[in-house]
Amino acid sequence: xxxxxxxxxxxxxxxxxxxxxxxxxxxxxxxxxxxxxxxxxxxxxxxxxxxxxxxxxxxxxxxxxxxxxxxxxxxxxxxxxxxxxxxxxxxxxxxxxxxxxxxxxxxxxxxxxxxxxxxxxxxxxxxxxxxxxxxxxxxxxxxxxxxxxxxxxxxxxxxxxxxxxxxxxxxxxxxxxxxxxxxxxxxxxxxxxxxxxxxxxxxxxxxxxxxxxxxxxxxxxxxxxxxxx
Amino acid sequence: xxxxxxxxxxxxxxxxxxxxxxxxxxxxxxxxxxxxxxxxxxxxxxxxxxxxxxxxxxxxxxxxxxxxxxxxxxxxxxxxxxxxxxxxxxxxxxxxxxxxxxxxxxxxxxxxxxxxxxxxxxxxxxxxxxxxxxxxxxxxxxxxxxxxxxxxxxxxxxxxxxxxxxxxxxxxxxxxxxxxxxxxxxxxxxxxxxxxxxxxxxxxxxxxxxxxxxxxxxxxxxxxxxxxx
DNA sequence: TGCATATTCAAGCGTTCTATTGAACAGTTG
DNA sequence: CAACTGTTCAATAGAACGCTTGAATATGCA
Numbered sequence: 001x002x003x004x005x006x007x008x009x010x011x012x013x014x015x016x017x018x019x020x021x022x023x024x025x026x027x028x029x030x031x032x033x034x035x036x037x038x039x040x041x042x043x044x045x046x047x048x049x050x051x052x053x054x055x056x057x058x059x060x061x062x063x064x065x066x067x068x069x070x071x072x073x074x075x076x077x078x079x080x081x082x083x084x085x086x087x088x089x090x091x092x093x094x095x096x097x098x099x100x101x102x103x104x105x106x107x108x109x110x111x112x113x114x115x116x117x118x119x120x121x122x123x124x125x126x127x128x129x130x131x132x133x134x135x136x137x138x139x140x141x142x143x144x145x146x147x148x149x150x151x152x153x154x155x156x157x158x159x160x161x162x163x164x165x166x167x168x169x170x171x172x173x174x175x176x177x178x179x180x181x182x183x184x185x186x187x188x189x190x191x192x193x194x195x196x197x198x199x200x201x202x203x204x205x206x207x208x209x210x211x212x213x214x215x216x217x218x219x220x221x222x223x224x225x226x227x228x229x
Numbered sequence: 230x231x232x233x234x235x236x237x238x239x240x241x242x243x244x245x246x247x248x249x250x251x252x253x254x255x256x257x258x259x260x261x262x263x264x265x266x267x268x269x270x271x272x273x274x275x276x277x278x279x280x281x282x283x284x285x286x287x288x289x290x291x292x293x294x295x296x297x298x299x300x301x302x303x304x305x306x307x308x309x310x311x312x313x314x315x316x317x318x319x320x321x322x323x324x325x326x327x328x329x330x331x332x333x334x335x336x337x338x339x340x341x342x343x344x345x346x347x348x349x350x351x352x353x354x355x356x357x358x359x360x361x362x363x364x365x366x367x368x369x370x371x372x373x374x375x376x377x378x379x380x381x382x383x384x385x386x387x388x389x390x391x392x393x394x395x396x397x398x399x400x401x402x403x404x405x406x407x408x409x410x411x412x413x414x415x416x417x418x419x420x421x422x423x424x425x426x427x428x429x430x431x432x433x434x435x436x437x438x439x440x441x442x443x444x445x446x447x448x449x450x451x452x453x454x455x456x457x458x
Numbered sequence: 459t460g461c462a463t464a465t466t467c468a469a470g471c472g473t474t475c476t477a478t479t480g481a482a483c484a485g486t487t488g
Numbered sequence: 489c490a491a492c493t494g495t496t497c498a499a500t501a502g503a504a505c506g507c508t509t510g511a512a513t514a515t516g517c518a
Contacts, residue, residue: 255505255506257506257507281507282507282508282509284507284508284509284510285506285507285508288506288507289506303515305515305516306514306515306516306517307515
């Protein structure tokens with residue numbers, strides 16, 4: 001038995017937050033947001049990459065638009081959607097963090113897709129130091145479109161498809177960190193396996209480019225260092 | 230037209246994240262989580278404070294339990310629910326951040342409930358410095374149960390109901406920062422208005438106790454200072 | 459043992475959500 | 489102007505959701 005207490009929310013504060021949070025409660029929309037976090041895309045492109053119908057994708061985008069999470073602009077015959085704010089990507093990332101922390105179902109699914117042994121044992125700060133001191137190289141295996149639109153500072157762009165051909169140029173004395181779209185993307189794992197098959201020391205970076213950008217910024221804020229790249 | 234690209238999610242990675250995110254897409258559950266972020270509570274207490282039926286509250290809690298966001302333990306005749314992890318509170322806080330950033334509806338609702346002019350113009354770090362150097366006092370106006378369970382480091386606990394009686398003891402030369410449950414809670418605003426009516430310089434702290442704890446920790450990590458309190 | 463209390467369960471009802479289908483609506487290009 | 493393309497809209501069926509009601513379960517206490 002507890003004494004009653006004014007809930008102090010006459011207005012729809014919780015309702016507005018919930019309606020935006022509910023937008024993140026659909027796999028289809030999470031996929032869309034993850035893709036938009038890499039680079040702007042047309043409806044058709046999103047539909048193709050999420051394997052959903054165009055109409056369905058358009059409807060999801062409509063909701064995301066109404067929820068002020070994405071913006072549209074016309075470009076010729078198509079409409080290009082983009083995240084309304086980089087911080088939207090970070091919130092999505094936070095949800096993946098949460099699932100990793102607190103959902104056994106997620107961890108099982110993740111084990112199947114991404115593997116564990118490829119993960120980098122180093123923190124982002126440690127990796128960054130290794131890279132800055134030339135003992136390691138950070139490879140971004142995403143499409144060039146994506147790595148141009150949302151570049152990872154200090155990373156070399158080698159799309160996964162070209163990685164095998166580039167292997168010959170890689171130094172055997174360095175450590176390789178591989179980054180892709182983030183947790184829910186298997187590309188980095190594939191890249192790591194490719195590198196390891198050639199005897200190179202390679203690890204997967206768990207964080208998404210957006211999260212890396214944020215961390216880089218806060219690292220710079222707390223202890224400024226000279227920028228490589 | 231974009232070249233097709235393996236979506237690389239055979240397993241239900243997005244589905245698992247979405248199912249957890251969907252839990253946060255309901256106002257009733259957000260209220261529950263906000264309350265649990267302050268202190269553990271029984272089903273009945275939660276039902277009373279959220280003004281929902283007990284059965285309904287129980288069902289929401291069941292979902293939250295299945296989603297591994299809360300834990301239960303028996304205590305005599307009632308069952309006490311608590312957040313499974315402090316980081317769950319931070320994710321909820323993040324969603325409120327997002328709404329504040331990106332939902333005009335939220336900002337309107339917030340203006341009605343919480344007011345703007347009471348907000349502290351200082352960052353958390355600045356406030357903490359003021360407090361450590363004795364120019365300011367941080368007042369936690371939550372119930373003593375809550376302020377004991379999730380204390381705010383450096384804060385004095387004066388429940389809102391007792392604030393008026395305590396006014397006489399407050400120094401006129403100091404600045405007062407008032408903290409409550411966070412963004413969606415009007416108590417701090419009421420406290421600030423009370424203090425200002427007496428001519429004291431007072432501001433509302435937007436962050437929740439959980440967020441303050443996190444920030445305090447990372448501040449300590451980056452530039453260690455001696456701990457007051 | 460039996461009653462009171464706190465919580466959960468089961469069923470039901472109205473609403474909302476997702477994905478599908480087919481049509482409508484621009485802009486673009488010949 | 490007409491054909492085409494990319495996108496949105498409208499209508500729909502099926503599932504899921506949120507809340508209510510009433511009953512069932514389990515613990516504490518006389």
